Amino acid sequence: MNKEELIKELCIETDSKIVLLVMDGLGDLPVNRATPLEKATTPNLDSLAKSGCCGLTDPVLRGITPGSGPAHLSLFGYDPTKYILGRGILEALGIDVDVKEKDMVARGNFATLKGDMIVDRRAGRISTEKNRSLCEKLNNSIKEVENTKVTFYTGKEHRFVVKFTAEGLSDKLSDADPQKENKPKVYPKPISSEAKNTAEIVNKVMDKVTDVLGDQAKANTILLRGFSKFPCIPGMKDLFKLKTAAIANYPMYRGLAKLVGMEVLEVGSEMEDLFDALKKFFNKYNFFYVHVKKTDSYGEDGNFEAKKDIIEKTDQFIPAVLDLKPDVIVVTSDHSTPCSLKSHSWHPNPFLIFSNTAQVDKVEKFSEKECSQGYLGRFHSLSAMPLMLAHAGKLVKFGA
Amino acid sequence: MNKEELIKELCIETDSKIVLLVMDGLGDLPVNRATPLEKATTPNLDSLAKSGCCGLTDPVLRGITPGSGPAHLSLFGYDPTKYILGRGILEALGIDVDVKEKDMVARGNFATLKGDMIVDRRAGRISTEKNRSLCEKLNNSIKEVENTKVTFYTGKEHRFVVKFTAEGLSDKLSDADPQKENKPKVYPKPISSEAKNTAEIVNKVMDKVTDVLGDQAKANTILLRGFSKFPCIPGMKDLFKLKTAAIANYPMYRGLAKLVGMEVLEVGSEMEDLFDALKKFFNKYNFFYVHVKKTDSYGEDGNFEAKKDIIEKTDQFIPAVLDLKPDVIVVTSDHSTPCSLKSHSWHPNPFLIFSNTAQVDKVEKFSEKECSQGYLGRFHSLSAMPLMLAHAGKLVKFGA
Numbered sequence: 111m112n113k114e115e116l117i118k119e120l121c122i123e124t125d126s127k128i129v130l131l132v133m134d135g136l137g138d139l140p141v142n143r144a145t146p147l148e149k150a151t152t153p154n155l156d157s158l159a160k161s162g163c164c165g166l167t168d169p170v171l172r173g174i175t176p177g178s179g180p181a182h183l184s185l186f187g188y189d190p191t192k193y194i195l196g197r198g199i200l201e202a203l204g205i206d207v208d209v210k211e212k213d214m215v216a217r218g219n220f221a222t223l224k225g226d227m228i229v230d231r232r233a234g235r236i237s238t239e240k241n242r243s244l245c246e247k248l249n250n251s252i253k254e255v256e257n258t259k260v261t262f263y264t265g266k267e268h269r270f271v272v273k274f275t276a277e278g279l280s281d282k283l284s285d286a287d288p289q290k291e292n293k294p295k296v297y298p299k300p301i302s303s304e305a306k307n308t309a310e311i312v313n314k315v316m317d318k319v320t321d322v323l324g325d326q327a328k329a330n331t332i333l334l335r336g337f338s339k340f341p342c343i344p345g346m347k348d349l350f351k352l353k354t355a356a357i358a359n360y361p362m363y364r365g366l367a368k369l370v371g372m373e374v375l376e377v378g379s380e381m382e383d384l385f386d387a388l389k390k391f392f393n394k395y396n397f398f399y400v401h402v403k404k405t406d407s408y409g410e411d412g413n414f415e416a417k418k419d420i421i422e423k424t425d426q427f428i429p430a431v432l433d434l435k436p437d438v439i440v441v442t443s444d445h446s447t448p449c450s451l452k453s454h455s456w457h458p459n460p461f462l463i464f465s466n467t468a469q470v471d472k473v474e475k476f477s478e479k480e481c482s483q484g485y486l487g488r489f490h491s492l493s494a495m496p497l498m499l500a501h502a503g504k505l506v507k508f509g510a
Numbered sequence: 511m512n513k514e515e516l517i518k519e520l521c522i523e524t525d526s527k528i529v530l531l532v533m534d535g536l537g538d539l540p541v542n543r544a545t546p547l548e549k550a551t552t553p554n555l556d557s558l559a560k561s562g563c564c565g566l567t568d569p570v571l572r573g574i575t576p577g578s579g580p581a582h583l584s585l586f587g588y589d590p591t592k593y594i595l596g597r598g599i600l601e602a603l604g605i606d607v608d609v610k611e612k613d614m615v616a617r618g619n620f621a622t623l624k625g626d627m628i629v630d631r632r633a634g635r636i637s638t639e640k641n642r643s644l645c646e647k648l649n650n651s652i653k654e655v656e657n658t659k660v661t662f663y664t665g666k667e668h669r670f671v672v673k674f675t676a677e678g679l680s681d682k683l684s685d686a687d688p689q690k691e692n693k694p695k696v697y698p699k700p701i702s703s704e705a706k707n708t709a710e711i712v713n714k715v716m717d718k719v720t721d722v723l724g725d726q727a728k729a730n731t732i733l734l735r736g737f738s739k740f741p742c743i744p745g746m747k748d749l750f751k752l753k754t755a756a757i758a759n760y761p762m763y764r765g766l767a768k769l770v771g772m773e774v775l776e777v778g779s780e781m782e783d784l785f786d787a788l789k790k791f792f793n794k795y796n797f798f799y800v801h802v803k804k805t806d807s808y809g810e811d812g813n814f815e816a817k818k819d820i821i822e823k824t825d826q827f828i829p830a831v832l833d834l835k836p837d838v839i840v841v842t843s844d845h846s847t848p849c850s851l852k853s854h855s856w857h858p859n860p861f862l863i864f865s866n867t868a869q870v871d872k873v874e875k876f877s878e879k880e881c882s883q884g885y886l887g888r889f890h891s892l893s894a895m896p897l898m899l900a901h902a903g904k905l906v907k908f909g910a
Contacts, residue, residue, distance in 0.1 A: 111591050113571060120574065467848075469857050470540050471882060485858075485879070487888030489572060496573030500856040507854055508570055509577035509590070510600040 114189065114349070116508065117496055123351040126437040126502040129388070129398045130494075132185065133424060134178075134363075135406030135447025137459045137478055138417070146405075146414055146449065147460065148477045150421040154428035155441060155462070155476040162439075162464035164473040165486025167494060168456075169445050175456045181444035182366045186399070187350060187495030188343065195369070196281065196338025202271045203365025207263050209340050214279040214308070216337045218262075218270045219287075220244060220329035223320065226294050231287070232268040233329040244329055245270055251322045255315050272334065274312070279339065280305035286316060287333040298334060312337075345371025346397070350499060355394070357387045358401035367399060385427045392434050409447030417449060438502045439464040440494065441476065458488060465501040514589065514749070516908065517896050523751040526837040526902040529788070529798045530894075532585065533824060534578075534763075535806030535847025537859045537878055538817070546814055546849065547860065548877045550821040554828035555841060555862070555876040562839075562864035564873040565886025567894065568856075569845050575856045581844035582766045586799075587750065587895030588743060595769070596681065596738025602671045603765025607663050609740050614679040614708070616737045618662075618670045619687075620644060620729035623720065626694050631687070632668040633729040644729055645670055651722045658711050672734065674712070679739065680705035686716060687733040698734060712737075745771025746797070750899060755794070757787045758801035767799060785827045792834050809847030817849060838901045839864040840894065841876065858888060865901040 111119075138145040168174075169181040170190050179200050180190030202215040209215055220241065222230035236244075245262040252260050258276035265271060282302035288294065297316060300309045316332065323330045346354045348371070356367030356374045364374045373395070377387045384400050392398075402424050408417035431439060441464075446457040460481040462473075471485035482488070486497075499505045511519075538545040568574075569581040570590050579600050580590030602615040609615055620641065622630035636644075645662040652660050658676040665671060682702035688694065697716060700709045716732065723730045746754045748771070756767030756774045764774045773795070777787045784800050792798075802824050808817035831839060841864075846857040860881040862873075871885035882888070886897075899905045 111594065113591070116571070116574070116591060467539065467851065467855075469878065470543065472879060483883070485566070485882040486572075487566065487882070489888070493572040496571060497856075498573075500573035500575065505573060505575065505856070507575045507577050509580040509595060510597055 117187070117499075117505070118349050120505045120508055121349070121351045121499060122504055122506055124502070124504050125396060126504065127392070127396045127398070128438040128498050128502050129400060129431055129436045129440070130185070130498065131400045131402070131431070131439065131441045132182075133402045133405045133421065133441065133443050135409040135445060135454065136421070136443035137446030137448070137457050138409065139448040139450050139457065141414055141450060145478055146417040147421055148479065150418045150425070152421060152425040152476060154425045156474065158428065158439065158441065158464040159462050159476040159480065160474045161470060162462050163468040163471050163486055164460070164462045164476070164481040164484030166458035166478070166481050166484075166488045167442060167461045167491040168458050168488070169491045173456050175454050176445050177454065178362055178444060179366060181491070182363070183370070184491035185442070185444055185494050186346065186370050187492065188370065189492055193341065193343050195341055197336030198271070198281075198338035199341060200362070201265070201269075201336065202263070202273065203369075204362040205263055205265050205271060206361035206365070207271050207273060209273070209365070211340050212275055212277060212279070214274045214281050214337060214339045216272050216334040218272050218335075219333045220268045220270070221331050221333050222328050223295060223331040227292055228288050228295055228331070228333070229291060230328065231291055231333060235267045236329050238264065238266055240329070241265070241267065241270060244323070244326070248319060248322055252315065252318050255318065256311050258311050260315055268329070274315075278307070280308045281337040281339040283309055283312065283337040285335040286312070287335050295331065298337065341369060343369055347371055350495065351504070352397040353395045354397040354399065355391055356399045356401070357384050358399070358403075359383065360401070360403045363401045363403070372399060381423060381427070385430050388431065389434060405443070406447045409449055410452055412449045412452040414449045437465060438498050440498055442494065459491065461486065461494070463497060463501060467501045467503070517587070517899070517905070518749050520905045520908055521749070521751045521899060522904055522906055524902070524904050525796060526904060527792070527796045527798070528838040528898050528902050529800060529831055529836045529840070530585070530898065531800045531802070531831070531839065531841045532582075533802045533805045533821070533841065533843050535809040535845060535854065536821070536843035537846030537848070537857050538809065539848040539850050539857065541814055541850060545878055546817040547821055548879065550818045550825070552821060552825040552876060554825045556874065558828065558839065558841065558864040559862050559876040559880065560874045561870060562862050563868040563871050563886055564860070564862045564876070564881040564884030566858035566878070566881050566884075566888045567842065567861045567891040568858050568888065569891045573856050575854050576845050577854065578762055578844060579766060581891070582763070583770070584891035585842070585844055585894050586746065586770050587892065588770065589892055593741065593743050595741055597736030598671070598681075598738035599741060600762070601665070601669075601736065602663070602673065603769075604762040605663055605665050605671060606761035606765070607671050607673060609673070609765070611740050612675055612677060612679070614674045614681050614737060614739045616672055616734040618672050618735075619733045620668045620670070621731050621733050622728050623695060623731040627692055628688050628695055628731070628733070629691060630728065631691055631733060635667045636729050638664065638666055640729070641665070641667065641670060644723070644726070648719060648722055652715065652718050655715050655718065656711050660715055668729070674715075678707070680708045681737040681739040683709055683712065683737040685735040686712070687735050695731065698737065741769060743769055747771055750895065751904070752797040753795045754797040754799065755791055756799045756801070757784050758799070758803075759783065760801070760803045763801045763803070772799060781823060781827065785830050788831065789834060805843070806847045809849055810852055812849045812852040814849045837865060837903070838898050840898055842894065859891070861886065861894070863897060863901060867901045867903070
């Protein structure tokens with residue numbers, strides 16, 4: 111029996127409530143011997159750590175730096191090496207494109223074609239505004255091709271997302287991208303026979319686009335990569351018998367939550383909005399994913415002080431979470447984003463679980479170093495979900 | 511090569527001796543910041559911990575609460591998600607039914623039939639004495655059906671075990687249980703074609719039982735669940751080249767030991783009987799599984815003081831074990847049974863290994879918290895067996 115089936119079989123529905131607070135990219139490396147989390151004054155998180163149980167988690171494998179997709183899937187209880195999310199779908203979620211079962215999406219670049227050759231894969235990095243006017247033009251000129259609805263969505267600079275909507279599309283297509291400049295234009299090819307028809311449709315769309323953009327100096331064609339259909343992922347209700355709500359104010363995370371069947375709550379753009387929503391909807395669900403984005407953003411910026419400040423700010427909302435009396439609170443990150451690297455990294459995530467049924471360890475402060483001494487030890491993020499379920503009394507005994 | 515094959519290939523037979531002392535359900539949660547093990551005065555276990563090496567083990571997966579079957583299999587070196595033990599077999603082992611290769615067993619309920627309907631799935635929870643007289647009656651009236659020997663064994667109240675003995679039986683049968691009351695009587699159906707013949711035999715037995723019990727007011731029929739044949743598990747001699755002896759005074763654990771091919775020693779019901787048997791048979795075997803049950807029983811009762819006392823009592827037998835000079839001593843539990851939960855739980859087991867070849871860590875006391883700081887870290891119980899074998903010099907080098 112595989113692990114996913116095992117967990118699924120043991121799950122029961124109960125009223126107990128779980129709050130999973132994800133401080134994106136929280137884990138960090140020390141600057142002058144302290145990380146932002148170690149430098150931050152966090153009396154409330156420390157108090158949770160003191161009466162709860164701590165550890166360190168690896169989202170995928172030691173040494174693997176995950177993107178937001180795999181890192182979150184793992185935390186949500188989905189093996190990120192089994193459920194692979196296409197680049198197209200992640201790009202689409204990141205700019206808030208609503209993707210449904212019948213949709214196929216791809217990442218696109220506006221590019222420059224000269225004769226038969228792609229001479230600039232980024233069309234001179236046109237402005238986002240220019241991009242917006244081009245997408246509008248394309249959406250007005252190309253609405254449907256062979257009963258397939260086609261929609262273009264503006265991204266940053268030369269990047270966009272295109273969505274194809276029809277029955278029976280297949281994403282088994284190679285990239286329509288020569289990868290290097292001064293190479294001939296490339297069309298997507300089926301990499302499986304079921305995608306023959308889809309390849310023809312996409313090819314026609316590409317030609318129409320080149321026609322419509324014929325008058326443009328730079329952005330006169332497109333490249334397409336990472337064709338992805340709506341992924342086949344069992345919902346959290348089905349797998350874990352949970353009524354789940356996502357409280358996140360960035361599109362990528364709302365999108366990821368939607369993919370695993372969470373209900374995505376309407377929420378404002380400030381941190382207090384997250385915790386207001388938690389309070390407002392606390393009775394309606396029994397699993398809450400609360401996502402704080404800025405720890406990651408400041409990590410990516412290499413802004414140590416701002417990251418420390420946002421950690422301190424988050425800490426101040428912990429009493430409000432405690433007031434709701436959830437049965438389980440977990441605070442962790444999806445992946446680390448060290449300020450010194452200005453990017454996601456492979457370093458593990460500090461992890462704390464607070465619950466009546468948690469073993470109490472010796473950890474007295476919520477930090478990378480302290481968590482490494484915790485009773486939970488070092489573990490795969492994929493175990494976070496069974497641990498939360500167990501502490502909330504939602505898993506029955508395996509075998510007799 | 512999978513892990514089981516790898517270990518098997520590297521095992522060699524030697525005279526070195528291993529004692530695995532399982533204090534059932536030992537792991538616990540703190541009450542007033544201390545667990546029974548932390549509260550107990552255990553100078554001998556502490557001394558083993560101080561000169562040995564400690565860690566924490568998960569029997570199945572983090573968050574999974576195991577039954578005794580999977581928890582023990584894991585400690586014995588068998589992946590509990592690969593070797594699944596049927597409910598019937600565990601019930602049979604628990605009441606000391608001797609199950610052999612040709613046998614198939616099932617759990618049964620005496621039940622009340624009215625017309626075509628099961629109106630009480632537990633026959634009014636008849637007394638165990640009544641149950642005993644009914645099983646006697648059935649055993650006298652139904653000895654064999656179609657060359658299949660049939661034997662009934664009394665359990666508690668309305669529960670019993672039935673054993674079918676013949677060549678070629680198959681346990682691929684659905685439960686003969688309507689699950690709810692006021693539903694029609696159900697017969698087992700084959701869930702695989704090889705079980706067609708067995709289904710017919712079991713159906714005939716069920717009809718005969720209903721005939722024999724026709725004069726009973728309440729217990730006038732039976733339900734059967736969890737059909738299980740003797741499981742296909744390679745023996746410990748075959749896998750690990752060990753001469754194994756089980757020293758356990760509760761039927762379930764003697765039965766589990768038998769399933770993995772251990773020799774089960776005759777032993778009295780007191781704790782001293784366990785250690786007397788160990789001494790008496792020490793020359794004859796090279797792997798000893800010694801099982802202390804009451805740590806679990808008192809955990810299930812929620813009796814913190816009694817659990818602490820039984821830990822202290824066990825501690826006093828450690829010098830007697832040391833006197834025998836085994837090459838490896840491991841002390842651990844199969845699963846945790848916290849007094850505050852009064853049930854098995856998912857919390858990890860304290861684990862200590864004492865051997866000349868053990869790394870010495872900083873742990874000075876045998877307890878959950880201290881073991882969490884041990885050099886062995888947190889690991890799957892399935893690694894306990896290779897660790898014991900390695901420390902006893904029974905595993906050769908892998909590769910050159």
